[in-house]
Amino acid sequence: MGILSKIATNNGHGEDSAYFDGWKAFDRNPFHPTQNPGGVIQLGLAENQLCFDLIKDWITKNPYASICTAEGVEVFKDIAIFQDYHGLPEFRQAVAKFMGKGRGGRVTFDPDRIVMGGGATGANELIMFCLANPGDAFLVPSPYYAAFDRDLSWRTGVQIVPVHCDISNNFKITREALEAAYERAQEASINIKGLIITNPSNPLGTTLDRDTLKSLVSFINDKNIHLVCDEIYAATVFSSPKFTSVAEVIQEMDCNRDLIHIIYSLSKDMGLPGFRVGIVYSFNDTVVNCGRKMSSFGLVSSQTQYLLASMLSDDEFVDNFLVETSKRLAKRHHNFTKGLEQVGINCLKSNAGLFFWMDLRHLLKEKTLEGEIALWRTIVNDVKLNVSPGSSFQCTEPGWFRVCFANMDDDTLQVALNRIAAFVQQDKESEKPTKKRCSRIFASASHRGSTNKVSCRRT
């Protein structure tokens, strides 16, 4: 038999990690309010379902935007045939405008710099192919998005050099840490081609302050290495401080723009992951040129481009959407974190994203990676909540967990809170044997009228 390649047979896909074990547990036994109330609740999927109604409403009211309606079918032929990798100009213009609005109008984007990718996943991989050779490396502040290991490295051969951040300064990325990581890499003969950050951060849910962002730009400029900013959560900011894009910062700094690249997508801000819209926005002409040619491997369907061109050009809709999504995320975040606070669980203060960074260090039996995984297994298998352990984000300090809050309805959220409350309660009574404890979690959590219910305003 013709054997397969290394890429096909290695585990660069990362799906053997703990991050995905939780998914598997969910897939095997998914929660349903009536059909499977004892199932696993998915708190590990960063999906924004809070504003579907707005999108559905717009699509229903604007049939001309869809090529499959009586109103829109006259452009069907032209759209079906359109495969230009530059993308529909109207689509690029609409996305550029949307990106500007998502950043409070403080910066404008050039439609001609917009390059498509197969979702942000494809876009991140594409920018790596453009910027780095196999064996080169990128600095990545940790904790970082679990799938970066796959997206940035699997097919590209690019290495990730984590720059560990911890709670001592609220996971801030310091110049010192970057310099130290860079030096160590140099000593190990690792060629650092750039730095990639996610801002707002996944998994932390925080935005970078202006000064930190400036120091990052200054760092990469001094070293003449690239800066890739994954701004996929830009419009999920729901409380202050406002979001500062790298595009804004370079307007006021002396820096080589050829080093600056932004990754974007509509999967989080608009809740449209199914549309597969990834964007590479580079200030470097060569990268735009090269990236555009590579985009053939992940172009956005022309039908989708056409629909979004209309939707995102509707100023009234977009302005309202951005305000609403922010409001709803704020409310959801508040309810969930307040509920957790009531049972003594704190989270990192955050103002963005579809998740928060939960502190369960005090519940660890031992303050080690094993301790974290043991706690996590209990949460997945016994409490039946899929949360993501900090180690899957390369967090060096055990006990942190990422919890998503925008991918379920309010009732499900309540059930999740109840289960956590019950678990924390049981954990305090640590004399009782584990088995009994967990069956009680079930008994109490699945009944809405239970005395362990966390008081929480229904939203």
Next chain:
Amino acid sequence: MTQSHRTTEPEHRKPTTATAMRLIVPLQGVVQGRGGLILGSLIPCALFYFLQFYLKRHRSPNPPSPSASSSNLAGLPRTSSRSTLSSRGSLGPVRISARGSSIAKPDDSPYYIGWNKFRDDPYDKINNPNGIIQLGLAENTLCLDLIEKWVSENLSDSIMGRDGDDLSISGITTYQPFDGMMELKVAMAGFMSQVLGQAVSFDPSQIVLTAGATPAVEILCFCLADHGNALLVPSPYYPGFDRDIRFRTGVELIPVHCRSTDNFAFSITALDQAFNQARKRGVKVRGILICNPANPVGNIIPRETLYELLDFAREKNIHVISDEIYGGSIFGNEEFVSMAEILEAEEVDKDRVHIIYGLSKDLSLPGFRTGVIYSYNESVLAAAKKLTRFCSISAPTQRLLISMLSDTKFIQEYLETNKRRIKKLYDSFVAGLKQLGIRCSESSAGLYCWADMSGLIPSYSEKGELELWDKLLNIAKINVTPGSACHCIEPGWFRCCFTSLTHEDIPLVIERIQKVAETCK
């Protein structure tokens, strides 16, 4: 309305071994035993290597054409580009990746030049009657009216599905399986079967869906070969393979030249020779990539040859990738046999055969980005599925296609009408060329014809071919694809795509070619 571009790439026409140090020649001295070991071989070897090394270091990058923008300069590592950077405070040239630099190079290939010229000056019967007529893109607009009619009669709601009585948005907005919705796989399996006249049934669980055939080919390559390995490709071949495979996988394409005397059919002997030559160079061949029906020639591989190919692949323990994207665009009388048919019928090594398909050609929906990998190899399917993370089909499009492909009656009518219309246009176009003394190779499929214009080229060489191509583009104002872009070893052949023309356009095209033909005689 922006003119559409093919997303294919020009090939980089460096000979495949140019950048590799030639190992074979110096060793001949040793083999032939002349001058003893030191004088006869070691010293010449050493000098030879130093010479190659010197040449390699000092080979200049392709000089940018005068009209190139400054965009290509920033990325070339050896160019001192400080003065051309518009940024402030730079320390020197910004380095992007080596593959990035080579891809971003100025578009000096006829493919791009033709493209860009067409884009700037596209023919329009009313608004731009002297513009460039596009014959360089294999796109089929002949039956879009049927599709438009179907859409208007079948989808009065928008793209959303229905959840009971309510329009359901979550079916298109939320994350879907990355390798495609099962309903679409089922519909696609049915469609592929219809395309083959029900000669074989396809199993939806062996389908992986991708955003176009372009990423499908790339994914297969990543799964079957490592960086530095090679695939054999009968040539002339589809220029886009150079992009699909050379851009990012690091896999080499070794053309296996076919001749007009054989109507460009490939022989196992030629494959064998190419395989052995590669091995001597220390290059591991991992598979053979065929396009059946072929592009650019349009011929169909006979059943016996497919069997021989499988035997060859088994003997060498390599894979076969069969790109069957034109399987539904057959207008001739020859029997088209899909690899799937052979594998269903025989007890053969199913694990080494993989089929590429898509809707861009047979269903005229290139904008929708729909490609298929069909494999019998569970490990390949498992790996390919994970790789679709980078290139999934947009969910609203999947919903639309599920509806369309499930309407088997419509599909049947479409496939039959499509073939008829292609044949009619083909006959007309080929007859027109014949009047000019230009004959085409025998073909029974595809959206193009393969024309022999060697009688018109000033010198029987690639240079002569490109001079003719240039005249056709700039004087006749038609954009055709020269054979050299397809790695054809015989100069003077041109691929002319005709399925985006109407019958009325053909006399105009012929007339324009005639003007140039007359100046060449």
